[in-house]
Amino acid sequence: MTAAIELIGITKRFPGVIANDDVNLTVEKGEIHAICGENGAGKSTLMKILYGMQPADEGRMLVNGEEVNFSTPNDAIDRGIGMVHQHFMLADQLTVLENIILGAEPTNGGVIKFKEAEAHLAKVAADYGLTIDPNDMIESLEVGERQRVEIIKVLYRGAEILILDEPTAVLVPQEVEALFDNMRELKAAGSTIIFIDHKLDEVLEISDSITVLRHGKTVASMPNEGVTAHDLAELMVGSELPTPETSESTVTSTVALDVREVTVADEDGRNVVENINFQIHKGEILGIAGVEGNGQSELIDAIIGTADIRQGAMSLLGTDISNMSVRKRRELGIAYVPEDRHVEGLMLDAPLWENAALGHQTQSPYGSRWLINRDGARTQTELIKEEFDVRTPNIDVSAHALSGGNQQKLIIGRELTSNPSLLIAAHPTRGIDVGAQAAVWEQIRTARANGLATLLISADLDELIGLSDTIVVMLRGRLVARLAPEDVTPRDLGAYMTGAATQNSDEAA
Amino acid sequence: MRKLLFALAAPVGAFVLTIIISSIALWMFGSNPFSAYGDMLGHAAKLETQVDILNRATPLYISAVAAAIGFRMNLFNIGVEGQYLFAFLIAAQVGSLVVLPQVFHILLIMTVAVLVGAAYAGIAGVLKVTRGVNEVISTIMLNAIAITGLIALLQQRWQADQENFTSTTLGTNPIPESGLIPNINGIVEIFTRDIGQGKQLTGMLIVAILVGLAYHFLLTRMRFGFDLRASGANPFAARAGGIPPKRMVVAAMVLSGAAAGLIGLVELNEKAKFSPNPIKGLGFAGIAVALLGRNNPGGMVFAALLFAFLDVSAGILQNTQAATKEIVNIMQGIVLLVAVIAYGVTARIQSREEAKATAEALRATEGMEVAT
Numbered sequence: 008m009t010a011a012i013e014l015i016g017i018t019k020r021f022p023g024v025i026a027n028d029d030v031n032l033t034v035e036k037g038e039i040h041a042i043c044g045e046n047g048a049g050k051s052t053l054m055k056i057l058y059g060m061q062p063a064d065e066g067r068m069l070v071n072g073e074e075v076n077f078s079t080p081n082d083a084i085d086r087g088i089g090m091v092h093q094h095f096m097l098a099d100q101l102t103v104l105e106n107i108i109l110g111a112e113p114t115n116g117g118v119i120k121f122k123e124a125e126a127h128l129a130k131v132a133a134d135y136g137l138t139i140d141p142n143d144m145i146e147s148l149e150v151g152e153r154q155r156v157e158i159i160k161v162l163y164r165g166a167e168i169l170i171l172d173e174p175t176a177v178l179v180p181q182e183v184e185a186l187f188d189n190m191r192e193l194k195a196a197g198s199t200i201i202f203i204d205h206k207l208d209e210v211l212e213i214s215d216s217i218t219v220l221r222h223g224k225t226v227a228s229m230p231n232e233g234v235t236a237h238d239l240a241e242l243m244v245g246s247e248l249p250t251p252e253t254s255e256s257t258v259t260s261t262v263a264l265d266v267r268e269v270t271v272a273d274e275d276g277r278n279v280v281e282n283i284n285f286q287i288h289k290g291e292i293l294g295i296a297g298v299e300g301n302g303q304s305e306l307i308d309a310i311i312g313t314a315d316i317r318q319g320a321m322s323l324l325g326t327d328i329s330n331m332s333v334r335k336r337r338e339l340g341i342a343y344v345p346e347d348r349h350v351e352g353l354m355l356d357a358p359l360w361e362n363a364a365l366g367h368q369t370q371s372p373y374g375s376r377w378l379i380n381r382d383g384a385r386t387q388t389e390l391i392k393e394e395f396d397v398r399t400p401n402i403d404v405s406a407h408a409l410s411g412g413n414q415q416k417l418i419i420g421r422e423l424t425s426n427p428s429l430l431i432a433a434h435p436t437r438g439i440d441v442g443a444q445a446a447v448w449e450q451i452r453t454a455r456a457n458g459l460a461t462l463l464i465s466a467d468l469d470e471l472i473g474l475s476d477t478i479v480v481m482l483r484g485r486l487v488a489r490l491a492p493e494d495v496t497p498r499d500l501g502a503y504m505t506g507a508a509t510q511n512s513d514e515a516a
Numbered sequence: 517m518r519k520l521l522f523a524l525a526a527p528v529g530a531f532v533l534t535i536i537i538s539s540i541a542l543w544m545f546g547s548n549p550f551s552a553y554g555d556m557l558g559h560a561a562k563l564e565t566q567v568d569i570l571n572r573a574t575p576l577y578i579s580a581v582a583a584a585i586g587f588r589m590n591l592f593n594i595g596v597e598g599q600y601l602f603a604f605l606i607a608a609q610v611g612s613l614v615v616l617p618q619v620f621h622i623l624l625i626m627t628v629a630v631l632v633g634a635a636y637a638g639i640a641g642v643l644k645v646t647r648g649v650n651e652v653i654s655t656i657m658l659n660a661i662a663i664t665g666l667i668a669l670l671q672q673r674w675q676a677d678q679e680n681f682t683s684t685t686l687g688t689n690p691i692p693e694s695g696l697i698p699n700i701n702g703i704v705e706i707f708t709r710d711i712g713q714g715k716q717l718t719g720m721l722i723v724a725i726l727v728g729l730a731y732h733f734l735l736t737r738m739r740f741g742f743d744l745r746a747s748g749a750n751p752f753a754a755r756a757g758g759i760p761p762k763r764m765v766v767a768a769m770v771l772s773g774a775a776a777g778l779i780g781l782v783e784l785n786e787k788a789k790f791s792p793n794p795i796k797g798l799g800f801a802g803i804a805v806a807l808l809g810r811n812n813p814g815g816m817v818f819a820a821l822l823f824a825f826l827d828v829s830a831g832i833l834q835n836t837q838a839a840t841k842e843i844v845n846i847m848q849g850i851v852l853l854v855a856v857i858a859y860g861v862t863a864r865i866q867s868r869e870e871a872k873a874t875a876e877a878l879r880a881t882e883g884m885e886v887a888t
């Protein structure tokens with residue numbers, strides 16, 4: 008049987024970097040093939056080449072045994088290849104159906120044939136066992152559902168070979184399970200799937216074969232059988248698999264962040280955060296568990312100052328911050344790692360050193376009230392690059408030239424080196440490889456030992472349990488449980504998150 | 517060296533291509549491209565023409581800076597046109613009412629012009645942040661209100677000689693000598709012969725240079741400039757980084773309008789009044805110059821000079837009948853289009869070349885780590 012995909016000797020160079028160096032990859036028909044490797048190893052680049060988004064400098068590609076030459080994604084789609092990017096590309100204000108046909112509308116003399124499209128969509132969904140309501144608005148969907156729309160969109164165009172770039176990074180465990188079920192269905196229906204993932208247990212659970220990239224080269228390609236997470240970590244970064252475990256407690260009695268009876272309303276005036284109370288002490292990490300969309304983002308916005316609160320009060324180290332501008336709060340020592348690095352984190356077209364200054368440009372060493380200190384900013388960026396292992400040829404490249412994980416490391420570095428008193432971290436290690444993840448955890452723990460108060464949100468429940476001193480569960484805008492990480496398992500947490508388990512309200516408050 | 521080569525590739529490539537396309541255009545209009553170019557260059561070689569070019573480039577450059585301030589944060593201030601004309605009228609009227617020691621008089625007129633431009637542009641900024649009105653729409657409307665409304669009305673009231681006006685007495689009352697920035701012929705004449713034909717090199721040239729330097733300093737050294745660029749690069753990240761989005765919109769509009777206010781002072785200093793038919797279109801031309809100069813303080817200098825050269829060439833083409841004068845507008849359009857394309861192409865080639873160079877360097881030091 009001919010392989011679905013065969014990449015031979017693919018080489019791709021960027022300024023200062025060889026992203027792919029003579030890479031070979033063979034993906035058999037009907038298998039689920041995982042691609043692993045540390046940040047910047049060249050995984051996304053290889054997939055973009057396969058999908059016709061970027062031309063390779065050297066090498067050949069065979070699809071179903073035939074030599075191909077893609078210059079645009081449309082060429083790849085014609086060959087039955089579809090890709091779902093880590094950053095979804097859906098229009099919020101359109102329905103599922105409209106999004107799916109967007110760009111390939113079946114028309115009849117300029118009129119879109121919605122009926123026909125809907126019928127075709129229903130058939131595709133049924134064939135692959137995927138459920139979705141075509142008339143839902145995208146903005147009303149949860150992350151896992153949006154991802155399903157992206158997958159269906161690709162299938163709708165006739166893709167038989169699917170590329171998923173870090174599909175699980177944005178999902179909570181239940182959604183990951185749902186995704187894996189979908190992937191099994193797709194496989195049963197004859198599709199071939201290539202996917203990228205940093206979580207090794209997930210890779211081992213779902214894949215049939217695994218290819219490991221390192222420094223742009225293929226270092227191993229093997230069937231799943233008998234491989235352990237330990238082996239994979241060894242191949243990827245040459246070190247042991249780390250586990251997130253907090254050392255002895257460093258919680259002090261000084262309150263850093265005090266949130267009292269805070270209520271936040273959305274644009275329609277609905278309370279999305281309701282009457283929330285909690286304190287974070289110096290040296291404490293407070294983890295918030297919750298299914299996305301239960302008010303966590305709005306709570307963070309309120310603390311950082313990008314959203315107004317309707318009721319309540321917040322103070323940081325005794326200073327009332329309820330009505331302070333974002334900038335004042337930042338200057339007071341609030342550091343922020345946003346949930347989506349491309350939205351609130353980076354200026355993708357600006358050089359790294361300017362990105363490092365963002366959010367701290369009014370403070371030393373980046374600048375002052377009036378002026379920017381270029382030399383100071385550059386020196387500090389070099390320091391972040393070294394200390395947080397940001398892999399880049401230099402600090403003048405644009406942020407978009409960094410791999411996803413390295414962008415994340417830059418943001419973590421920028422926030423932790425700003426000497427904050429409160430860190431708000433949403434999914435801090437999202438997209439970061441296992442080796443670098445351990446380093447980031449270590450950095451957070453060191454800061455915690457030095458008195459940093461941290462508010463942690465993470466879809467990775469192991470991370471949440473491992474790092475937090477206290478865990479609270481958020482459901483429909485309220486805190487519904489307060490748990491000690493020592494005696495809680497991811498499974499328990501999941502039950503609280505969905506409301507299957509409850510605590511009485513005194514305990515939670 | 518290589519870097520310089522690439523920096524020059526786009527403008528040079530654009531230039532060559534523009535010449536080719538313009539020649540075709542000229543030829544299609546039945547003119548001889550070579551004689552047209554010959555006339556243009558011969559004309560521009562004269563000192564007096566160069567003074568004309570600088571006098572034209574000065575307001576174009578200030579106008580480009582005004583537009584560029586907005587562009588840097590993705591704000592489209594289409595209202596530079598209305599802002600400068602309105603500021604021009606008010607400044608001319610205020611200047612004509614007083615007699616002050618020269619420095620104060622000049623500063624007063626400048627201040628009025630800057631404040632009026634800033635305030636008028638500020639309206640669009642405030643409308644955007646309070647009512648969500650798109651600034652393109654509001655500035656276009658404000659242009660109409662200023663030009664066909666306010667200016668026409670006020671001009672009538674302030675007509676110099678209400679009873680028996682002739683074409684020469686039209687406009688606001690003349691500004692006394694003390695309110696005018698002297699010409700800077702003297703500075704040029706140190707290096708060259710005397711400027712003839714009664715041509716005067718505008719003192720506003722110095723102001724334009726200062727504006728350019730200030731713009732450069734703002735963008736590269738000042739925190740406000742950083743905030744401005746960050747807001748343009750990613751408004752969400754900027755906001756999370758403590759940059760107040762609404763205040764930035766108003767501030768950028770106000771600053772853009774302040775620069776716009778200076779544009780009309782070139783003509784004010786030349787004619788000592790607001791004449792009934794002031795030079796129009798400088799606001800829109802500034803947008804084109806900003807585009808061609810890529811909002812870059814240095815780039816816009818060249819762009820302004822090029823546009824001014826073409827504008828000034830219109831007259832000579834008509835005089836010598838080498839070509840119709842409209843050809844210069846066509847050439848301005850061509851150069852703009854070609855430049856936009858050329859920038860894109862060279863950026864791509866440059867990135868590819870750099871990648872190749874990296875690969876060669878790495879091959880030379882075989883065994884080094886590759887992906888760091």
Ligand SMILES: Nc1ncnc2c1ncn2[C@@H]1O[C@H](COP(=O)(O)OP(=O)(O)OP(=O)(O)O)[C@@H](O)[C@H]1O
Nearest residue numbers: 021026046047048049050051052408409410411412
């Ligand atoms: N457009 C670009 N310009 C310059 N360099 C780039 C560009 N895209 C990627 N690179 C570089 O190529 C290398 C490989 O990047 P790639 O995105 O493929 O990594 P990755 O394996 O997907 O990493 P991650 O796990 O962090 O997502 C990195 O060093 C990156 O900096």
Ligand SMILES: [Mg+2]
Nearest residue numbers: 050051410411
């Ligand atoms: Mg990637």
